[in-house]
Each structure stands twice: as C-alpha cells, then as structure tokens.
Amino acid sequence: MAASSSSISLLFSNTPRISFPTQDSPFLPLHNATFLKSSPKTGSLSLRLEGVSSINKKKLSCKAVSSTEMAAAEGKKKKVDVFDSKDELAVNLAKYTADLSDKFTKERGAFTVVLSGGSLIDYLRKLLEPPYLDSVDWSKWRVFWVDERVVPKDHEDSNYKLAYDGFLSKVPIPPGNVYAINDALSAEGAADDYETCLRQLVKSGVIDFSEASGFPKFDLMLLGMGPDGHVASLFPGHPLVNEKEKWVTFIKNSPKPPPERITFTFPVINSSAYIALVVTGAGKADAVHKALGTPSDDSNTLPVELVSPAGELTWFLDKNAASKL
Numbered sequence: 001m002a003a004s005s006s007s008i009s010l011l012f013s014n015t016p017r018i019s020f021p022t023q024d025s026p027f028l029p030l031h032n033a034t035f036l037k038s039s040p041k042t043g044s045l046s047l048r049l050e051g052v053s054s055i056n057k058k059k060l061s062c063k064a065v066s067s068t069e070m071a072a073a074e075g076k077k078k079k080v081d082v083f084d085s086k087d088e089l090a091v092n093l094a095k096y097t098a099d100l101s102d103k104f105t106k107e108r109g110a111f112t113v114v115l116s117g118g119s120l121i122d123y124l125r126k127l128l129e130p131p132y133l134d135s136v137d138w139s140k141w142r143v144f145w146v147d148e149r150v151v152p153k154d155h156e157d158s159n160y161k162l163a164y165d166g167f168l169s170k171v172p173i174p175p176g177n178v179y180a181i182n183d184a185l186s187a188e189g190a191a192d193d194y195e196t197c198l199r200q201l202v203k204s205g206v207i208d209f210s211e212a213s214g215f216p217k218f219d220l221m222l223l224g225m226g227p228d229g230h231v232a233s234l235f236p237g238h239p240l241v242n243e244k245e246k247w248v249t250f251i252k253n254s255p256k257p258p259p260e261r262i263t264f265t266f267p268v269i270n271s272s273a274y275i276a277l278v279v280t281g282a283g284k285a286d287a288v289h290k291a292l293g294t295p296s297d298d299s300n301t302l303p304v305e306l307v308s309p310a311g312e313l314t315w316f317l318d319k320n321a322a323s324k325l
C-alpha cells in the first residue's frame, strides 16, 4: 500500500465487547499494544499498536474515536472503523457523507459522489432521514457510478435502478446532476461514452482534476467489495486491474453476473479525494483479513488491496466483516 502510515479506528456503540490486548481477543492480532486512554462516555479505546498490519508493517495508531476526530487529530490517510451493527455503520456513513457534502459544497460549489452497486446503497439509508434529508444541499450533488452493468436502466441488475429505487428517488438531487450510462450502447461504446462525459465535466470544472495523476479527482467514492475482494467491476486476476491509461473501461466476461459491465479504472479510483470502503458480513472477512490483517506470503493481490487513494481512505466494517482481523 502506498500510505506511509495508517490508523485503525475501532468504534463501538456501547461498552466495547472486546478487550485489548488479551489472548482471546477475537479482533486484532496484537503483537505489541500500548493502552493510551479510554472514554467511559463513549466506551472507546485508544491503543498504539506495533507490528500488527500487513499494510506497511510500520507502527499503527489505533484509536476508538470518531472518524472526524481521527482525521483532524492525526491527519491520517487510512482508517478502519468497525461497528457493532449495520445500523450503527449506516448512521456513521451518513454523517461522514453529509460532512463531506458540506465541505465540498462550500469549497467547490459542487459535490461529486461516485456510487457502487450492491449492498452499498442500503447503507446510505440514514441520509434519507432527519437531519440530513433537510440539511444536505442536494442541489450541489453530482452523482456517478464507479461501475455499471450494461443492461437497461429498468433491469433488475442495473446499478442505476438500485440506486434510484433505494436512494436517488428519495432525495431532491436535480435529475440533470445524475450521470447514468447510455444503456443503448454496447459495453465498449458505453465505457467510451461515459469517459467522454467525464472529460467534459472535468473541462467545465464540475469534476475536479488531479494534476498529480492526470486523472479526474472525485470528491467522494463510496465503494463496496465482493467476497472475492473485487471492487467496482475490477475482479481478481483480470487484466483490467492493470489498466493505466483509460478512465473508464469495460468487461464482457465478468465472473459475477451479468457479464457485461463498465468500470472506472484504478488510476481514477485512486485519484479520489475521499474513499469509503463499505464492507459487511462474515462472507467478506477473509478478503478483509487479506487486505488489513497480518502479512502473509500470498502474492495474489486482491483488487481491494489496490485501493490506495491520493486522499483519505476509510473502511466502514461491521463486526462480522472484521471478525478475522
């Protein structure tokens, strides 16, 4: 991973269910941990860990404080937040997203948000409730997809349909600010067309541009991860994970149906200002462990391990997804 230092933020709604460091702690393989402080009010823990991560094998700072506090206090580029329940995760993801919406709306006059398909959309549900439904300036949102299945927009497999039904139809984002693929085109044509659309929006200043990478710089990407460690439609062992030139590409043999999809490439994903990786369920614990756990000799890098943004990466995990850490 590119980050030179990392932090792990463990958030618990109640008194922590685990104790650090004990032999039977199910969460982190603590080789060396120093207890720093605890908060009786929040039930949070602060720990400094050494030698626990496959990320860079350097000292990690582990604090059970809020994501916002963590970022402000330590300016770290990578955080891992583990939540007791999926509801707790959704509450915190809503605050994280709304805070970034405020920040970018003030700074840039627009907030470019990239959605995934799959389980992610349901975790945006708390944004549909007070205070966010009224407090977020939805008119400034510009919505994109990190990947899309090449099917009609009303098809059950469409990521657009999933997002529309579960989120977009319930917030006042102007329809013209929602950038879906052209579903009348082939996979190749739809990828080219979407990239052309992005280039125009970069030119007009709606999407920021990273001079450092030469790729568009989205304000926030909300990524999911499959049990096999895929992100967007970038699958393990597929040559598309190595694409270095294109902004948007296509796949016609996706191992997960449907087979035809378009996807952002890693250079675009990793040029983002902020990325949230939202991962839940025991079925994803192995891939989470591979990405965040102790180092192993396994040289088969998962796509999720290649998520390494220029900006800030925050993992939102539930306790089941984190169960093998």
Ligand SMILES: O=C1O[C@H](COP(=O)(O)O)[C@@H](O)[C@H](O)[C@H]1O
Residues within 6 Å of the ligand: 115, 116, 117, 118, 119, 120, 147, 148, 149, 159, 223, 224, 225, 226, 227, 230, 231, 232, 233, 256
């Ligand atoms: O096929 C896809 O899968 C991933 C993961 O989905 P999940 O339901 O396991 O969260 C998703 O992030 C991607 O956008 C989607 O096209």
